Amino acid sequence: MTDIKKLEEIATQIRRDIVRMVHKVQSGHPGGSLGCTDYFVALFFEVLNHNQDTWTIEGTGHDIFVLSNGHISPVYYSALARSGYFPIQELNTFRHLDSRLQGHPTTHEGLPGIHIATGSLGQGMSAAIGMALGKKLANDENVVFSLHGDGELQEGQNWEALMFAPHNKVDNLIITIDYNGQQIDGATKDVLNLGNLKDKLTSFGWEVLEMDGHNLREIVETLNNAKANTYKGVCQAIIMKTEMGQGIDFMVGTHKWHGVAPNDEQLGSALNQLPLTIGDY
Amino acid sequence: MDHNYFIDQGKKATRDGFGEALHQLGAENERVVALTADLAESLKMGKFKQDFSSRFFQVGIAEANMMGIAAGMATTGYIPFTGTFANFSTGRVYDQIRQSIAYSGKNVKICASHAGLTLGEDGATHQILEDIGLMKMLPGMTVINTCDYNQTLIATLAIAQYKGPVYLRFGRPAVPNFTSTSQNFEIGKAIVMKKGADVSIIATGHLVWKALQASKILAEKGIDAEIINIHTIKPLDIAAILISIQHTKCVVTAEEHQMNGGLGDSVAQLIVRNFPVPMEMVAVNDSFGESGKPEELMVKYGLDVPNIVAAAEKAVSRK
Numbered sequence: 001m002t003d004i005k006k007l008e009e010i011a012t013q014i015r016r017d018i019v020r021m022v023h024k025v026q027s028g029h030p031g032g033s034l035g036c037t038d039y040f041v042a043l044f045f046e047v048l049n050h051n052q053d054t055w056t057i058e059g060t061g062h063d064i065f066v067l068s069n070g071h072i073s074p075v076y077y078s079a080l081a082r083s084g085y086f087p088i089q090e091l092n093t094f095r096h097l098d099s100r101l102q103g104h105p106t107t108h109e110g111l112p113g114i115h116i117a118t119g120s121l122g123q124g125m126s127a128a129i130g131m132a133l134g135k136k137l138a139n140d141e142n143v144v145f146s147l148h149g150d151g152e153l154q155e156g157q158n159w160e161a162l163m164f165a166p167h168n169k170v171d172n173l174i175i176t177i178d179y180n181g182q183q184i185d186g187a188t189k190d191v192l193n194l195g196n197l198k199d200k201l202t203s204f205g206w207e208v209l210e211m212d213g214h215n216l217r218e219i220v221e222t223l224n225n226a227k228a229n230t231y232k233g234v235c236q237a238i239i240m241k242t243e244m245g246q247g248i249d250f251m252v253g254t255h256k257w258h259g260v261a262p263n264d265e266q267l268g269s270a271l272n273q274l275p276l277t278i279g280d281y
Numbered sequence: 282m283d284h285n286y287f288i289d290q291g292k293k294a295t296r297d298g299f300g301e302a303l304h305q306l307g308a309e310n311e312r313v314v315a316l317t318a319d320l321a322e323s324l325k326m327g328k329f330k331q332d333f334s335s336r337f338f339q340v341g342i343a344e345a346n347m348m349g350i351a352a353g354m355a356t357t358g359y360i361p362f363t364g365t366f367a368n369f370s371t372g373r374v375y376d377q378i379r380q381s382i383a384y385s386g387k388n389v390k391i392c393a394s395h396a397g398l399t400l401g402e403d404g405a406t407h408q409i410l411e412d413i414g415l416m417k418m419l420p421g422m423t424v425i426n427t428c429d430y431n432q433t434l435i436a437t438l439a440i441a442q443y444k445g446p447v448y449l450r451f452g453r454p455a456v457p458n459f460t461s462t463s464q465n466f467e468i469g470k471a472i473v474m475k476k477g478a479d480v481s482i483i484a485t486g487h488l489v490w491k492a493l494q495a496s497k498i499l500a501e502k503g504i505d506a507e508i509i510n511i512h513t514i515k516p517l518d519i520a521a522i523l524i525s526i527q528h529t530k531c532v533v534t535a536e537e538h539q540m541n542g543g544l545g546d547s548v549a550q551l552i553v554r555n556f557p558v559p560m561e562m563v564a565v566n567d568s569f570g571e572s573g574k575p576e577e578l579m580v581k582y583g584l585d586v587p588n589i590v591a592a593a594e595k596a597v598s599r600k
Binding site: 057058059060064106107108115116117118119120122123124125126127128129130131132133134135137138140156157160161163164167168 | 335341347348352353354356361376377381
């Protein structure tokens with residue numbers, strides 16, 4: 001039975017981690033990180049079949065997660081540290097010199113939990129498909145999860161990948177689109193409208209699920225149901241409605257905090273809205 | 282026993298050597314998978330596709346996706362060989378290779394046919410002459426350009442044994458087959474094909490056979506050329522090149538590529554820092570190609586035997 005209260009406490013702590021990491025180095029992307037926090041908590045603390053002690057970059061015998069929109073690395077790093085992949089104190093090094101916690105996630109510095117470098121947008125879905133194909137060839141009946149920004153779908157490589165997966169019945173992959181409607185230069189509908197995303201994905205041959213990205217119970221149920229439906233010949237995509245900057249009143253719902261760090265006063269205000277739960281790093 | 286590199290065992294395309302070796306790898310190593318972007322037949326991947334269909338992936342005309350899928354499959358422990366034309370293997374997908382393969386350290390073998398002018402009639406849109414430069418700039422990328430069928434065959438087998446990203450470049454037309462498959466292909470190891478005292482001619486790819494032909498003409502002119510085949514442009518065999526130029530005291534490079542960024546560039550960097558000697562480069566000089574027969578193009582763009590002869594004479598005269 002899922003303990004939603006416990007997951008909520010973890011989510012609050014991860015949101016504290018995100019703003020503290022970004023504030024310390026005065027750099028990074030808090031908006032999307034805060035928006036996807038609940039997804040990460042549900043995935044890493046409830047849904048993923050993973051084990052920090054036996055983790056390998058190959059992901060054999062485990063579920064694999066790929067973060068395609070690599071700029072939301074703060075939430076990824078916090079979720080990894082909080083689930084035991086590396087010491088939480090290492091979150092102090094985010095974006096600093098000689099750190100394994102690079103601005104965008106990379107395998108290059110050997111950080112446990114990362115399977116491939118991402119950051120230049122639009123590449124994660126193809127890689128996730130390749131990993132899913134690898135698992136099928138190896139008869140490793142685990143699953144690949146991937147997360148993508150909605151603005152990121154403007155990159156054409158995604159649509160190559162979206163065409164490939166259903167044609168080849170890549171049915172052990174669950175892609176999730178962070179549908180927050182925002183990107184650096186403004187609202188996605190103004191920058192380059194995605195149109196009816198659900199219809200687009202459906203017409204490409206995907207079974208499309210939808211969920212509220214800030215309802216932990218709904219996220220856990222949707223991801224678990226999708227996972228139970230893998231290896232059945234269908235490709236599954238989840239459109240996850242989120243608010244950029246969720247959890248902090250002055251950051252929520254605007255693209256302005258996509259890639260801007262809070263100052264000291266703003267950090268104080270943010271932390272006042274996010275009570276200490278498990279403890280700061 | 283020394284191999285006689287002056288004997289053509291019969292014209293064959295380098296890409297056929299790739300296809301043959303890929304098929305052999307399919308039988309020997311179940312971790313080897315092959316991907317193509319709608320060019321399986323051009324890349325001679327048909328036999329692999331037929332006999333190892335579960336490990337063959339037709340991606341369609343979507344090279345960016347192919348590189349990403351290859352990176353993902355490599356992550357899970359497979360050894361992906363991607364096959365398409367050199368242009369679509371490099372320039373078109375540079376960022377995918379850079380981030381998902383090179384920076385991520387993935388064991389992907391990027392196998393590229395139809396490189397350079399000898400692609401012929403399709404013209405400049407398809408005749409990439411910048412691919413060696415693009416690939417060699419990527420940290421950790423191994424860059425190999427093979428000279429004939431036999432060398433392409435053993436190089437393809439060798440890169441499967443090596444863990445790390447590799448760019449393997451070969452061509453379209455049937456060309457003389459003059460190397461031996463009984464020799465080991467050692468990545469990063471130059472082959473001295475003919476010893477000589479007066480000038481070092483360092484050649485790669487289709488220009489190796491032409492360099493050997495040039496050495497015969499040079500001999501008639503009283504110039505004793507040493508012919509070195511650099512099949513691995515990165516990592517460069519620094520020791521072999523320095524040993525050669527320290528006794529010949531001048532050097533010519535020859536390649537089917539732009540002068541900017543090619544083998545000549547790598548050799549120039551090496552010698553200018555270690556042992557500066559007169560140097561000439563046989564390469565395309567900041568120009569796109571055009572439609573034509575392969576041999577006509579090699580003449581027009583200055584990549585033929587007489588160009589190597591003239592470059593060697595000039596290098597010797599500058600000593």
